Amino acid sequence: MRRMAVVVSLLAVVAACSSSNAEPQTPPLPEIDLASFQQLLGDLDRPAVVNVWASWCLPCRAEAPLLQAAHAEYGDRIEFIGLDYNDSQRGARLFLDEFDLPFTHYFDQPGEVIADLGGFGVPRTYFFAADGELIKTHNGVIDEQTLALQIDELLNR
Protein backbone atom coordinates (compact mmCIF):
# COMPACT_ATOMS: atom_id res chain seq x y z
CA MET A 1 0.00 0.00 0.00
CA ARG A 2 2.80 2.36 1.00
CA ARG A 3 4.73 1.52 -2.16
CA MET A 4 1.62 2.24 -4.21
CA ALA A 5 1.26 5.64 -2.53
CA VAL A 6 4.87 6.50 -3.44
CA VAL A 7 4.31 5.50 -7.08
CA VAL A 8 1.09 7.53 -7.31
CA SER A 9 2.84 10.57 -5.74
CA LEU A 10 5.70 10.30 -8.23
CA LEU A 11 3.27 10.10 -11.14
CA ALA A 12 1.45 13.18 -9.84
CA VAL A 13 4.75 15.09 -9.62
CA VAL A 14 5.69 14.09 -13.18
CA ALA A 15 2.24 15.11 -14.41
CA ALA A 16 2.45 18.45 -12.62
CA CYS A 17 5.92 19.16 -14.02
CA SER A 18 4.73 18.56 -17.55
CA SER A 19 1.84 21.04 -17.47
CA SER A 20 2.53 24.35 -19.14
CA ASN A 21 1.52 27.94 -18.39
CA ALA A 22 3.48 29.35 -21.32
CA GLU A 23 1.86 31.70 -23.83
CA PRO A 24 1.06 29.88 -27.10
CA GLN A 25 3.34 30.62 -30.05
CA THR A 26 0.80 29.75 -32.75
CA PRO A 27 -1.20 32.82 -33.87
CA PRO A 28 -4.97 32.82 -33.26
CA LEU A 29 -6.92 30.63 -35.65
CA PRO A 30 -9.10 32.41 -38.23
CA GLU A 31 -12.83 31.87 -37.69
CA ILE A 32 -14.84 30.23 -40.44
CA ASP A 33 -18.53 29.88 -41.26
CA LEU A 34 -20.30 27.59 -43.70
CA ALA A 35 -20.29 30.01 -46.63
CA SER A 36 -16.55 30.72 -46.26
CA PHE A 37 -15.80 27.01 -45.99
CA GLN A 38 -17.77 26.21 -49.16
CA GLN A 39 -15.97 29.00 -50.98
CA LEU A 40 -12.65 27.66 -49.71
CA LEU A 41 -13.42 24.20 -51.09
CA GLY A 42 -14.67 25.67 -54.37
CA ASP A 43 -11.44 27.59 -54.87
CA LEU A 44 -9.30 24.46 -54.49
CA ASP A 45 -8.01 22.73 -57.61
CA ARG A 46 -7.01 19.54 -55.81
CA PRO A 47 -8.55 17.01 -53.37
CA ALA A 48 -8.80 17.90 -49.71
CA VAL A 49 -8.62 16.14 -46.37
CA VAL A 50 -10.49 18.03 -43.67
CA ASN A 51 -9.78 16.97 -40.11
CA VAL A 52 -12.03 18.03 -37.24
CA TRP A 53 -10.20 18.25 -33.92
CA ALA A 54 -10.24 19.92 -30.52
CA SER A 55 -7.57 20.42 -27.90
CA TRP A 56 -9.66 18.63 -25.24
CA CYS A 57 -10.07 15.56 -27.46
CA LEU A 58 -7.79 12.70 -26.42
CA PRO A 59 -8.04 10.69 -29.67
CA CYS A 60 -7.15 13.86 -31.62
CA ARG A 61 -3.76 13.79 -29.93
CA ALA A 62 -3.35 10.16 -31.02
CA GLU A 63 -3.98 10.90 -34.69
CA ALA A 64 -2.11 14.23 -34.88
CA PRO A 65 1.32 12.62 -35.64
CA LEU A 66 -0.30 10.55 -38.41
CA LEU A 67 -1.78 13.67 -40.01
CA GLN A 68 1.60 15.35 -39.73
CA ALA A 69 3.25 12.41 -41.56
CA ALA A 70 0.47 12.31 -44.17
CA HIS A 71 0.86 16.02 -44.84
CA ALA A 72 4.63 15.62 -45.21
CA GLU A 73 4.11 12.90 -47.83
CA TYR A 74 1.02 14.11 -49.69
CA GLY A 75 0.87 17.83 -48.88
CA ASP A 76 1.97 18.73 -52.43
CA ARG A 77 -0.99 16.86 -54.00
CA ILE A 78 -3.69 17.05 -51.34
CA GLU A 79 -4.94 20.07 -49.42
CA PHE A 80 -5.04 19.46 -45.68
CA ILE A 81 -7.40 21.61 -43.63
CA GLY A 82 -7.98 21.56 -39.87
CA LEU A 83 -11.29 22.52 -38.25
CA ASP A 84 -11.08 23.21 -34.54
CA TYR A 85 -14.48 22.56 -32.99
CA ASN A 86 -16.02 23.57 -29.65
CA ASP A 87 -12.70 24.77 -28.29
CA SER A 88 -10.97 27.83 -26.88
CA GLN A 89 -8.46 29.79 -28.94
CA ARG A 90 -5.83 29.32 -26.25
CA GLY A 91 -6.38 25.56 -26.04
CA ALA A 92 -6.26 25.25 -29.83
CA ARG A 93 -3.05 27.27 -30.09
CA LEU A 94 -1.35 25.23 -27.37
CA PHE A 95 -2.41 22.06 -29.18
CA LEU A 96 -0.83 23.31 -32.42
CA ASP A 97 2.30 24.37 -30.52
CA GLU A 98 2.58 20.81 -29.27
CA PHE A 99 1.87 18.94 -32.49
CA ASP A 100 3.07 21.29 -35.22
CA LEU A 101 0.49 20.42 -37.88
CA PRO A 102 1.79 22.58 -40.73
CA PHE A 103 -1.44 23.25 -42.62
CA THR A 104 -4.22 25.81 -42.28
CA HIS A 105 -6.56 25.44 -39.33
CA TYR A 106 -9.85 27.25 -38.84
CA PHE A 107 -11.81 27.95 -35.69
CA ASP A 108 -15.35 26.56 -35.91
CA GLN A 109 -16.32 26.98 -32.28
CA PRO A 110 -20.11 26.62 -32.79
CA GLY A 111 -19.66 23.70 -35.20
CA GLU A 112 -21.57 25.35 -38.05
CA VAL A 113 -19.46 23.73 -40.76
CA ILE A 114 -19.39 20.22 -39.34
CA ALA A 115 -23.14 20.33 -38.61
CA ASP A 116 -23.65 20.84 -42.32
CA LEU A 117 -21.15 18.18 -43.37
CA GLY A 118 -22.59 15.50 -41.08
CA GLY A 119 -21.02 12.66 -39.14
CA PHE A 120 -20.58 12.45 -35.40
CA GLY A 121 -17.95 12.81 -32.70
CA VAL A 122 -14.48 14.28 -32.61
CA PRO A 123 -12.11 13.58 -34.28
CA ARG A 124 -13.76 13.31 -37.65
CA THR A 125 -12.15 13.34 -41.09
CA TYR A 126 -13.76 14.34 -44.39
CA PHE A 127 -12.33 13.46 -47.79
CA PHE A 128 -13.24 15.79 -50.67
CA ALA A 129 -12.57 15.17 -54.38
CA ALA A 130 -10.99 17.96 -56.43
CA ASP A 131 -14.46 19.06 -57.61
CA GLY A 132 -15.56 19.57 -53.99
CA GLU A 133 -17.66 16.40 -53.75
CA LEU A 134 -17.64 14.80 -50.31
CA ILE A 135 -16.34 11.27 -50.90
CA LYS A 136 -16.08 9.86 -47.40
CA THR A 137 -16.68 10.80 -43.79
CA HIS A 138 -14.63 8.94 -41.20
CA ASN A 139 -15.94 9.20 -37.65
CA GLY A 140 -13.50 8.72 -34.78
CA VAL A 141 -9.74 8.38 -34.68
CA ILE A 142 -8.35 7.38 -38.06
CA ASP A 143 -5.67 4.71 -38.48
CA GLU A 144 -2.80 4.81 -40.95
CA GLN A 145 -4.25 2.21 -43.29
CA THR A 146 -7.63 3.94 -43.62
CA LEU A 147 -6.07 7.35 -44.11
CA ALA A 148 -3.59 6.04 -46.70
CA LEU A 149 -6.36 4.17 -48.55
CA GLN A 150 -8.68 7.17 -48.70
CA ILE A 151 -5.85 9.45 -49.85
CA ASP A 152 -4.99 6.90 -52.55
CA GLU A 153 -8.67 6.89 -53.55
CA LEU A 154 -8.65 10.69 -53.86
CA LEU A 155 -5.51 10.62 -55.98
CA ASN A 156 -6.81 7.84 -58.29
CA ARG A 157 -10.18 9.44 -59.05
Next chain:
Amino acid sequence: MELTLLWAALTAFVAAYLTLRLRPPDVPNRPLDRLIGAAVVGMFTGRLAAVLAAGINPITNPGQLLLIRGGVDTTWASMAGFATLAWPLRRNPRAVDNLAPAALAALGGWHTGCVWRSTCLGTAADLPWAWALPGSDVTRHPVELYAAIGFVAGAFFLARLSLPKGALTGLAITWAALTRLLTEPMRPSIGGGPIAFYITATVVGVVVAAWSRNLPSWIKPSNSR
Protein backbone atom coordinates in the same frame (compact mmCIF):
# COMPACT_ATOMS: atom_id res chain seq x y z
CA MET B 1 -19.59 2.12 -30.12
CA GLU B 2 -17.09 0.85 -32.61
CA LEU B 3 -16.81 -2.92 -32.20
CA THR B 4 -15.08 -3.90 -35.42
CA LEU B 5 -11.67 -4.33 -33.74
CA LEU B 6 -13.33 -6.63 -31.23
CA TRP B 7 -14.74 -8.74 -34.06
CA ALA B 8 -11.30 -8.94 -35.65
CA ALA B 9 -9.82 -10.07 -32.31
CA LEU B 10 -12.58 -12.66 -31.97
CA THR B 11 -11.82 -13.99 -35.45
CA ALA B 12 -8.14 -14.31 -34.46
CA PHE B 13 -9.17 -16.16 -31.29
CA VAL B 14 -11.37 -18.62 -33.21
CA ALA B 15 -8.61 -19.29 -35.75
CA ALA B 16 -6.08 -20.01 -32.98
CA TYR B 17 -8.60 -22.16 -31.11
CA LEU B 18 -9.40 -24.27 -34.18
CA THR B 19 -5.72 -24.78 -34.96
CA LEU B 20 -5.02 -25.88 -31.40
CA ARG B 21 -7.93 -28.31 -31.67
CA LEU B 22 -6.57 -29.70 -34.95
CA ARG B 23 -3.15 -30.24 -33.46
CA PRO B 24 -3.11 -30.47 -29.66
CA PRO B 25 0.03 -28.54 -28.73
CA ASP B 26 1.00 -30.57 -25.69
CA VAL B 27 1.82 -27.39 -23.82
CA PRO B 28 1.07 -27.26 -20.09
CA ASN B 29 -1.04 -24.51 -18.54
CA ARG B 30 -3.58 -23.40 -21.10
CA PRO B 31 -1.87 -22.84 -24.47
CA LEU B 32 -4.66 -20.56 -25.72
CA ASP B 33 -4.22 -18.33 -22.68
CA ARG B 34 -0.51 -18.03 -23.51
CA LEU B 35 -1.32 -16.92 -27.06
CA ILE B 36 -3.92 -14.41 -25.89
CA GLY B 37 -1.54 -13.10 -23.23
CA ALA B 38 1.20 -12.66 -25.84
CA ALA B 39 -1.22 -10.79 -28.13
CA VAL B 40 -2.36 -8.46 -25.34
CA VAL B 41 1.20 -7.70 -24.19
CA GLY B 42 2.26 -7.18 -27.81
CA MET B 43 -0.61 -4.81 -28.52
CA PHE B 44 0.01 -2.80 -25.35
CA THR B 45 3.76 -2.55 -26.02
CA GLY B 46 3.13 -1.59 -29.63
CA ARG B 47 0.71 1.14 -28.55
CA LEU B 48 3.16 2.38 -25.91
CA ALA B 49 5.92 2.55 -28.54
CA ALA B 50 3.61 4.44 -30.93
CA VAL B 51 2.66 6.91 -28.18
CA LEU B 52 6.32 7.53 -27.28
CA ALA B 53 7.30 7.85 -30.95
CA ALA B 54 4.59 10.51 -31.34
CA GLY B 55 6.18 12.52 -28.53
CA ILE B 56 3.21 12.02 -26.19
CA ASN B 57 3.90 11.48 -22.49
CA PRO B 58 2.01 8.29 -21.50
CA ILE B 59 2.16 9.25 -17.81
CA THR B 60 0.33 12.53 -18.33
CA ASN B 61 -1.90 11.03 -21.05
CA PRO B 62 -2.54 7.44 -19.86
CA GLY B 63 -5.77 7.26 -21.84
CA GLN B 64 -3.66 7.29 -25.00
CA LEU B 65 -2.53 3.74 -24.26
CA LEU B 66 -6.09 2.48 -24.72
CA LEU B 67 -6.53 4.09 -28.15
CA ILE B 68 -5.34 1.04 -30.06
CA ARG B 69 -6.96 2.43 -33.18
CA GLY B 70 -4.66 5.44 -32.96
CA GLY B 71 -1.82 3.20 -34.14
CA VAL B 72 0.29 0.31 -32.88
CA ASP B 73 4.02 0.03 -33.62
CA THR B 74 4.27 -3.29 -35.50
CA THR B 75 7.93 -3.83 -34.66
CA TRP B 76 7.62 -3.52 -30.89
CA ALA B 77 4.28 -5.30 -30.83
CA SER B 78 5.72 -8.32 -32.67
CA MET B 79 8.85 -8.48 -30.55
CA ALA B 80 7.01 -8.11 -27.25
CA GLY B 81 4.35 -10.64 -28.26
CA PHE B 82 6.96 -13.19 -29.29
CA ALA B 83 9.08 -12.60 -26.18
CA THR B 84 6.01 -13.02 -23.95
CA LEU B 85 5.20 -16.31 -25.62
CA ALA B 86 8.74 -17.68 -25.82
CA TRP B 87 10.42 -16.58 -22.59
CA PRO B 88 8.38 -18.65 -20.09
CA LEU B 89 8.79 -21.67 -22.39
CA ARG B 90 12.47 -21.11 -23.17
CA ARG B 91 13.48 -24.40 -21.55
CA ASN B 92 10.95 -26.25 -23.66
CA PRO B 93 11.49 -25.15 -27.29
CA ARG B 94 9.15 -27.88 -28.49
CA ALA B 95 6.30 -26.15 -26.69
CA VAL B 96 6.95 -22.92 -28.60
CA ASP B 97 7.11 -24.96 -31.81
CA ASN B 98 3.74 -26.48 -31.01
CA LEU B 99 2.18 -23.06 -30.50
CA ALA B 100 3.71 -21.51 -33.64
CA PRO B 101 1.06 -22.78 -36.14
CA ALA B 102 -1.74 -21.51 -33.90
CA ALA B 103 -0.01 -18.12 -33.66
CA LEU B 104 0.12 -17.97 -37.48
CA ALA B 105 -3.54 -18.96 -37.67
CA ALA B 106 -4.37 -16.18 -35.19
CA LEU B 107 -2.59 -13.67 -37.43
CA GLY B 108 -4.61 -15.04 -40.34
CA GLY B 109 -7.81 -14.60 -38.32
CA TRP B 110 -6.84 -11.04 -37.37
CA HIS B 111 -6.26 -10.15 -41.03
CA THR B 112 -9.54 -11.83 -42.03
CA GLY B 113 -11.13 -9.41 -39.55
CA CYS B 114 -10.65 -6.74 -42.22
CA VAL B 115 -14.02 -7.95 -43.54
CA TRP B 116 -15.72 -6.68 -40.35
CA ARG B 117 -13.63 -3.53 -40.36
CA SER B 118 -14.04 -2.80 -44.12
CA THR B 119 -10.26 -2.43 -44.40
CA CYS B 120 -9.38 -5.28 -46.78
CA LEU B 121 -8.52 -3.15 -49.79
CA GLY B 122 -5.08 -2.04 -50.90
CA THR B 123 -3.64 -0.42 -53.98
CA ALA B 124 -5.56 -0.10 -57.26
CA ALA B 125 -5.68 -3.25 -59.40
CA ASP B 126 -7.48 -4.42 -62.52
CA LEU B 127 -7.94 -8.07 -61.58
CA PRO B 128 -11.11 -10.20 -61.75
CA TRP B 129 -11.27 -10.57 -57.96
CA ALA B 130 -10.46 -6.94 -57.17
CA TRP B 131 -13.28 -4.81 -55.80
CA ALA B 132 -13.90 -1.15 -55.15
CA LEU B 133 -14.74 0.99 -52.15
CA PRO B 134 -18.45 1.90 -51.91
CA GLY B 135 -19.28 4.57 -54.48
CA SER B 136 -15.96 4.24 -56.28
CA ASP B 137 -14.97 2.91 -59.69
CA VAL B 138 -11.37 2.18 -58.65
CA THR B 139 -11.03 -1.58 -58.04
CA ARG B 140 -8.36 -2.66 -55.57
CA HIS B 141 -6.38 -5.65 -54.30
CA PRO B 142 -8.05 -7.27 -51.27
CA VAL B 143 -4.56 -7.22 -49.77
CA GLU B 144 -5.49 -8.12 -46.21
CA LEU B 145 -7.22 -11.26 -47.47
CA TYR B 146 -4.05 -12.17 -49.42
CA ALA B 147 -2.14 -11.88 -46.16
CA ALA B 148 -4.79 -13.89 -44.29
CA ILE B 149 -4.53 -16.69 -46.87
CA GLY B 150 -0.74 -16.63 -46.50
CA PHE B 151 -0.90 -16.91 -42.71
CA VAL B 152 -3.52 -19.67 -42.68
CA ALA B 153 -1.67 -21.64 -45.38
CA GLY B 154 1.49 -21.32 -43.28
CA ALA B 155 -0.33 -22.54 -40.19
CA PHE B 156 -1.62 -25.65 -41.93
CA PHE B 157 1.70 -26.34 -43.65
CA LEU B 158 3.80 -25.96 -40.51
CA ALA B 159 1.36 -27.93 -38.38
CA ARG B 160 2.20 -30.98 -40.46
CA LEU B 161 5.97 -30.68 -40.23
CA SER B 162 8.17 -32.53 -37.80
CA LEU B 163 11.46 -30.73 -37.30
CA PRO B 164 14.23 -30.35 -34.69
CA LYS B 165 13.38 -28.25 -31.64
CA GLY B 166 13.17 -24.56 -32.47
CA ALA B 167 13.13 -25.02 -36.24
CA LEU B 168 9.35 -24.73 -36.49
CA THR B 169 9.41 -21.48 -34.52
CA GLY B 170 12.08 -20.08 -36.85
CA LEU B 171 10.11 -21.11 -39.93
CA ALA B 172 6.93 -19.57 -38.49
CA ILE B 173 8.71 -16.25 -37.90
CA THR B 174 10.05 -16.32 -41.46
CA TRP B 175 6.65 -17.24 -42.88
CA ALA B 176 4.88 -14.45 -40.99
CA ALA B 177 7.48 -11.84 -41.95
CA LEU B 178 7.55 -12.95 -45.61
CA THR B 179 3.75 -12.87 -45.83
CA ARG B 180 3.71 -9.26 -44.63
CA LEU B 181 6.74 -8.36 -46.73
CA LEU B 182 5.24 -9.73 -49.97
CA THR B 183 1.89 -8.01 -49.41
CA GLU B 184 3.33 -4.68 -48.22
CA PRO B 185 3.72 -3.18 -51.75
CA MET B 186 -0.04 -3.64 -52.22
CA ARG B 187 -0.86 -1.89 -48.95
CA PRO B 188 -1.25 1.89 -49.09
CA SER B 189 0.82 3.37 -46.30
CA ILE B 190 2.19 6.62 -45.04
CA GLY B 191 5.96 6.56 -44.90
CA GLY B 192 6.45 3.27 -46.77
CA GLY B 193 5.62 0.76 -44.01
CA PRO B 194 8.02 -1.25 -41.84
CA ILE B 195 9.76 -3.02 -44.75
CA ALA B 196 13.14 -3.12 -42.96
CA PHE B 197 11.55 -4.82 -39.95
CA TYR B 198 9.98 -7.54 -42.09
CA ILE B 199 13.26 -8.19 -43.89
CA THR B 200 15.09 -8.41 -40.56
CA ALA B 201 12.44 -10.75 -39.13
CA THR B 202 12.69 -12.98 -42.21
CA VAL B 203 16.45 -13.30 -41.73
CA VAL B 204 16.12 -13.84 -37.95
CA GLY B 205 13.59 -16.63 -38.57
CA VAL B 206 15.93 -18.36 -41.03
CA VAL B 207 18.82 -18.06 -38.56
CA VAL B 208 16.72 -19.48 -35.70
CA ALA B 209 15.58 -22.39 -37.89
CA ALA B 210 19.14 -23.12 -39.04
CA TRP B 211 20.51 -22.78 -35.51
CA SER B 212 17.91 -25.05 -33.96
CA ARG B 213 20.24 -28.05 -33.90
CA ASN B 214 22.66 -26.10 -31.72
CA LEU B 215 20.44 -24.33 -29.24
CA PRO B 216 22.37 -22.06 -26.85
CA SER B 217 23.01 -23.24 -23.31
CA TRP B 218 20.39 -20.93 -21.78
CA ILE B 219 17.73 -22.78 -23.73
CA LYS B 220 18.50 -26.19 -22.35
CA PRO B 221 15.54 -28.41 -23.06
CA SER B 222 14.13 -29.67 -19.78
CA ASN B 223 13.07 -32.93 -21.42
CA SER B 224 14.30 -34.24 -24.72
CA ARG B 225 11.68 -35.65 -26.95
